[in-house]
Amino acid sequence: MIQYPSKLIEEAVEAFAQLPGVGRRTALRYVLHLLKQDPALVKRFGETLSRFRDELKHCTRCHNVSDTDICSICSNPRRDATLVCVVEDVRDVMAIENTQQFNGLYHVLGGIISPMDGIGPNDLHIDSLVERVASGETQEVIMALSTTMEGDTTNFFIYKKLGVYPIRMTTIARGVAIGDEIEYADEITLGRSILNRVPYERSISVR
Amino acid sequence: MIQYPSKLIEEAVEAFAQLPGVGRRTALRYVLHLLKQDPALVKRFGETLSRFRDELKHCTRCHNVSDTDICSICSNPRRDATLVCVVEDVRDVMAIENTQQFNGLYHVLGGIISPMDGIGPNDLHIDSLVERVASGETQEVIMALSTTMEGDTTNFFIYKKLGVYPIRMTTIARGVAIGDEIEYADEITLGRSILNRVPYERSISVR
DSSP: OOOOSOHHHHHHHHHHHTSTTOOHHHHHHHHHHHHHSOHHHHHHHHHHHHHHHHHOEEOTTTOOEESSSSOTTTTOTTSEEEEEEEESSHHHHHHHHHHTOOOEEEEEOSSOOBGGGTBOGGGTTTHHHHHHHHTSOOOEEEEOOOSSHHHHHHHHHHHHHHTTSSOEEEEOOOOOOTTOOGGGSOHHHHHHHHHTOOOHHHHHHTO | OOOOSOHHHHHHHHHHTTSTTOOHHHHHHHHHHHHHSOHHHHHHHHHHHHHHHHHOEEOTTTOOEESSSSOTTTTOTTSEEEEEEEESSHHHHHHHHHHTOOOEEEEEOSSOOBGGGTBOGGGTTTHHHHHHHHTSOOOEEEEOOOSSHHHHHHHHHHHHHHTTSSOEEEEOOOOSOTTOOGGGSOHHHHHHHHHTOOOHHHHHHTO
């Protein structure tokens, strides 16, 4: 048990130590760093945190984090509203947006089905996805969940739910990453990349 | 440049990214983690930060961080006020306190002399150390600075300043760490540990 010279320091250390991957030692480093900063800057840091959790909204349509009721992606008229990409969380939206290869909309589930963690279908935004599809605008749903058992379970559950609607359901391509050596690729990935091979012309257009 | 789905998220990420060793990726991980937490908890985190930099004091005697004008170490009557250990910053105080081997007081310089970083003797709490010694209570000053060029310079500067007072000046022992293999110790440390050898009885009492 570390002895802190001040109750305030101890509180700040405990606060930082809640963050993922941050122990008390790292938390203390952060706190002592802030101690050397301009008080106004640290105050603003604190205020940013106090505010952001209260003021941050989730898009009522796709459940992505947003400053407004409908997020900037959903409200962009130049995006293709017939295409919906289903992802686990905000990070995935950001990763796909960064590729600049996708011009449709998203649907953020807020997690994946995981009985081990007590997360069932009702804890996720699956009903609202079904409603979106039922309302008619959607023509294709692209599943972009991780290839874990939980991801596969969630894929299957959604596949069953959406099966009754006249839409295409696709999943993102899995295969050997661009730049990776074939000989070091794992068997499952390599096997899948052979099964799901694409015409040569398409393989060069994405680069 | 990462695109953030929300201005509030971006601000929070930028705030965390100021911390030492935290890039935007890690900062985003922290922010998304907080997003899943109870809003009241996150609000308190923010308030803790806003408060701590404003309310935290430095002990007027030893300059350690403190909740009060005189810190809990300086105001403890059971500690030996004739012994003053000079350290660079709060972290060193905490490290030495954790050993439970030191019962004197501290003097926190707030840094070490480093012309490269523009830190001169006047930026440190050296004058107040001289005053403390001049006031008469101190009998021994233990230097516990790092053995870098900057540490040695600071040691020497303080040694010169305090040389006129009738006190003992010591430095903490340097040597092969307990548990370390002799054959892998660096030459300078090993050389110093031979020169500064201690009677056998004393070597076992500290464990």
